[in-house]
Amino acid sequence: MRMKRRGLKLLVVLVAALLAASVGSGALRPTATTVGVGLTLSVDQSALGVTVGSQAVVLGTVSQPGSLLGSVSLAVTGAPSGATVTYPHTVIAGVPFVISVLTGASTPVGSYALQITATSGTSSATITVNLVVSLPTGFTMVLSPPSRTVVDGSSTSYTLNINRGLLAGAIGLQVTGLPQYATASVSPSLSILGSTATVNVNVPTNVVPGSYLITVKGTALLASATASAYLIVQPQTYPNFPISGTPDRVLSPGGPIGAINVSMTNPFNAPMTVTNLGVALQSTDKTGCGIGNYQVTAYSGPASLTIPANSTRTLQQLGVPRAQWPQVQMLNLPSNQDACKTALVQYKITATGNGA
Structure with a gap:
């Protein structure tokens, strides 16, 4: 039989992802973990300190076996009176979430046990974080929102609100906790006379993806204060390299x-x-x-x-x-x-x- 030659056409369908990575400062790791029936709940801080009129933040993650389907519900109890607790009521396994506790002027000084409970169907896990509320030394600061999620190669910003009380002088500001290669700037300046500032964070492509606790320290003549929020860095993806x-x-x-x-x-x-x-x-x-x-x-x-x-x-x-x-x-x-x-x-x- 005579062999016939066949034509051939190639259709290219690309499935690709470019992940930016580097060797840098380590991302946050869990310091407390509770394993429940079918669920594991972890937090990166087992103890939190906050002054009256300030905000405390903690980052957590939930993992569940593949046999468990459906969303994971989250609940937080045990916060002091006069405090506002903010958190996502539904979370995704493996995706970090942030809980913030904003204390008010009426929040009593003392130690409190925050109970964080994750539930999926009949499975649940609970972990306790110790919250200590103390008096401020003259002024307070709050960094908002409590967390920002950013992709490698981009930037984000936070708003810093300062309750000066009787303080009238300049406050020097310093940003710490940034991942290696990331940079931050404060506007209007690193020494402000007002009560509001913007903290800009630039995350280049060589920053290691992960979760980082960013802290702004304010220093005045006879007083100091801090404000913290999380920076969650996700890898940069490119869906179609040729x-x-x-x-x-x-x-x-x-x-x-x-x-x-x-x-x-x-x-x-x-x-x-x-x-x-x-x-x-x-x-x-x-x-x-x-x-x-x-x-x-x-x-x-x-x-x-x-x-x-x-x-x-x-x-x-x-x-x-x-x-x-x-x-x-x-x-x-x-x-x-x-x-x-x-x-x-x-x-x-x-x-x-x-x-x-």
Whole structure:
């Protein structure tokens, strides 16, 4: 039988994410954890101190096994009178949440046990945080909102409100707790005479994703105060960095195997590490010619490939031997001699890109 040569078309569908990462100061880690029936509840501070007229914040996370479905309800009890407690009443497992306690002028000085309870169906977990309320030394400050979520490579801001009391002089401000490489500025200035300021935080792409407790310290002639809020940094993602490739052979039944010299473009200003490279058959445009007429051999080269900033590299240019490229072959079946004639085969190339 005469072998007929088949045409081939490659459809590239990209699944990729560029994650900015670096070596920096460590993000917050849980200091207290309670394991309930099917739920685990953690907080990063087991004790909080707050002055009357100020705000305390604590960050928590809930985890649950995959067998538990549905949302996780959150409840907080035990706050002192005259205090306002703010928190999300429904949380997602694995996603950090922030609880804030804003004390008022009528809040009594003392020690209180805040009970945080997470519930999912019949499963629950409770953890206790000790809250100590004391008198201020002359003025108080509140940083709001209690938390900001920001993506690597962007910026955010907080509002600092100062209750001066009888204080009339300048207050010097200092911002601490920022992750490595992040910067902060205070407007109108680092030494203010008013009662309101804006704290701007810039988070470049090399900041390690995580949760950070940002603290503003105010210092006057005979008094000082602090105000804190959380900065939650999420990784930067890029859903479509360019990737493509076609087999280097024309496919025919039982004919030579075509190897795909995948080409990857890094459009970003930092090296990109590509992992999880794969090729999968999608469909053909011929009735009666299914993808079962073709066979794909997975990529078997190095698990990690580095693409320099603002450049394109093929597997060949990266030194990967042809035998390790993804490969596709048309099987020699009686049913595909005519049914697959001039068929256009669609493929999906997938990869994950991580910022260096």
